[in-house]
Amino acid sequence: MSINKYQLAGIVQAPLISEKSTIAAEKNKQFVFKVQKQATKKQVKGAVEFMFNVEVASVRVLNVKGKQKRFGRSVGQRSDWKKAYVKLKSGHDIDFSAA
Template structure:
């Protein structure tokens, strides 16, 4: 796995009520990831970017909802999420800058 690929695997952290509850309770962090990302790539990317130890990675595919925008039918995008379990004592602080 090249560093260029690992830098592109994680798209964004997911900050929602559910993800903050999971982070506090289970020491897990949630990320939006590429559609073709694998678990070993996700683990390596988190360890490379945030300098933490990762215990496990769980991946979830969600289908985009069909929605109506006025008189037009539309669809929200499909999304792939990764729930990353951190080792005990590890923490990711999104407020700090990444070097």
């Protein structure tokens, strides 16, 4: 099963910048991304290596359940989504501040 570059680029949807992810980046060289719901660890690894030109040491993924929210009188549900923690090999870094 080979995957082309366009499909790889679509796997990682956005970096997640929060207090928790910033601490993980500073301490452990871990970066957090929102990824496609059906993405596998190997696909996330390949996508991050392709997009940011870095070497990935490990990937951990987790499914985030959508919250119940009220919209007036009706109750709705936000969509479920997937988050990936990507740990880089030593000597590699991703800089999101350079725009």
